[in-house]
Amino acid sequence: MSFALDEVGLTHSNGFASLSGITLSAAQGESIALIGPSGAGKTSLLNTLGTGHLPTAGRMTVLGQPVTASISASALKALRSRIGTVYQATPVPLRQRVVTAVLAGRLGRWPLWKALASLAYPQDIPGAREALARVQLQDKLFARCDQLSGGQLQRVGIARVLYQQAELILADEPVSALDPALSLSTVQLLVQEAAARQATLVASLHAVDLALSCFARIVGIRAGRILFDLPAAQVSEVQLQALYAGTQDRTLPPGRPPAAEPLAATVMACR
């Protein structure tokens, strides 16, 4: 079991309930896409899984560790070092070198002396290069992050999570800043690499077609609750319309033909 949530709720200090009654569990190695209109609670759910927010109601176990409000700081730190997150905009200092940005993925496991020594001389160059090779960026090992394009920077973020050897990978809108072609290849990469190391992958996605074509399991969220939780093949157009009813958020619905033919071809290649 990778994680199990039982009637989990998240109420912020201002009284706003962003999640309520979430019951969701995943076996190790599953790949799950979260879809739903913006403001539905996708990011809140990812933040809760990543222990950024502790649940205010219900029970949650992540990677075998029960997460409660009274979890000790050291247990939380140990748990977090096993959870990797890919962000919409990769949060690295732009003047940092790629090798350092990737090695920073393992700061949670390295002793302090190693972390400090690595600032003077990178402590695991082969490891960083191996992770970068998985995302075809090994030639940028010693480049500075501000020399990379947006798509390359996103792959550095993925390389960092791969180097972290995370058992649970969370991705919050990982491709919404990229163009469609690049989005597809990046999501493919994420799914492949997660599967290759038996890591559980939970990604929130804006693009429904990407979610349906690349992920095995789809969870639809609306107003802080789970609307459906189905294998991708069983998600129907009716359910999607109910999910997005009254919003303008849905991009490239499968009911309409995709905008560009080549994109459609690659979408099919994802499966």
Place this chain on the structure above:
Amino acid sequence: MPLNADPSVRAPALRDPAARGRVGWLLLALVLLGPLLQGSGFRLAPLLDPDNLRVIGNFLANFLPPETGSEFLGYLGRATLETLAIATSGMALAFVVAVPLSYLASGAARERITLNPVSRGLLTILRGIPELVWALVFVRVFGLGPTAGVLALGLTYGGMLAKVYAEILESADPTPARALAACGAGRVQALLYGLLPQAARELTSYTVYRWECAIRASVVMGFVGAGGLGQLMDQAMKMLNGGEAASILLCFMALVAAADLLSTGLRRALDAAPQARALPFGWRSGLLILALAAGLWGSLRLLDMDLPALFTEDAVHTMGEFVQGFFPPDLGHEWLAKVLKGVWETLAISIVGTLLAAAAGLLLALPRWRAPWNLLLNLLRSVPELVWATITALAVGLGPFAGALALALHTAGVLGRLYAEALQNTPPAPARALRRAGSGGLQAFCYGTLPGAAPQLLAYTLYRWEMNIRMAAILGFVGAGGLGQLLYFELSLFHYAQAGTVILAMLLLSMAVDYGSAWLRRAMRA
């Protein structure tokens, strides 16, 4: 597609290409550090010596309670007024010096950019020689008292104001002035109608800021006998009278804080939009101008200065004779070697002082709970370097190390505040992401926050180092080594030719710092 495996992609070697450069810089720093520490007289032993600690402990213990006797408070009140008066009259003189000089030196509203090299050179000399040196020299001519302070402020600040005025006018959009000149306006008219309206806000703002600086400077000049709070402080320090020193320091801090408030308020008032009426002044600005005039008149009355007497034939004659004594400067090999050693010592003091300050400032900038640390930082920076030097001299004895420590204490206060601001303005996302991946606080800071803030921190440190070189040159007046100590000795012994060489060295050092920092700024921007 960028992700298709491309076997021709060249993978770099598994060795960090930056490592060689880093080792090189590290070795260079280590090689330089030894002589630098030696030059600044760095020793830990006197800092830990129980006898020294007892002396300074007793002195600091004396600070409480501050002296509040009515006789002393009378002196204190008079000295405070005197300090204010020196700053105000000095600024008035500086303004009178600066306006014609900036008109001559500036290329603004000229047909062709012709920089008047004579006035530019004069400006460099005026502001290249620290006000404290001018004060020291004028004290020899006009005797102890505020006259020396006013003249010194007038000349140095006149040079600074003129340079900045000229630059502000040059940086304003030249097209309105050019259009006016094209339809027959002379240069003065073009300046007044085309450039001044654009630049007025900045000019006023800088002048007010300089007045605030002049208050600090006039306190410091008291240490060489130019009147005001500084002179009182010097006496209290020499008699190890902690209670009086504490009262004076408190008074000084209050004065600086009040000037800071007033200057911020005035600068904010400049931003208010004008009202629609023919007269450009309202009752508020009218009142302000009246207050300014009254303040200036009161200052001159208080100081009992006879400005016209400075320009009598007699005074000019005395002055000329005195100045002649400095020429020609002693350029003998032996003396030059000694001055060069003084320059090296000055540099060493400034570098060691700035490095210590940067380390302490960073430590003080780190804690999340700011309030107590900000109080400490404010305390450190509100005590001028020269005052710190008299205190550190008690702890480690006279010599360059006292100077380095004094610089470190004051600068730590300044840098700590700037560092804290820079760190707060650094994007928080990278560090937060690292903590979400299980990293500890220190690691997240080193990998997530520091790289983002580093350029800013470096720029602040270099900027303070530049100021510290100038300050290190004059700290010697209270016995803290470097060029200042050399100058103080030679002037006390009436060795004017030798003193001339030292002043020349200070001027050259200041010019070198000017050019160096301009070059560095260009290099860092590229």
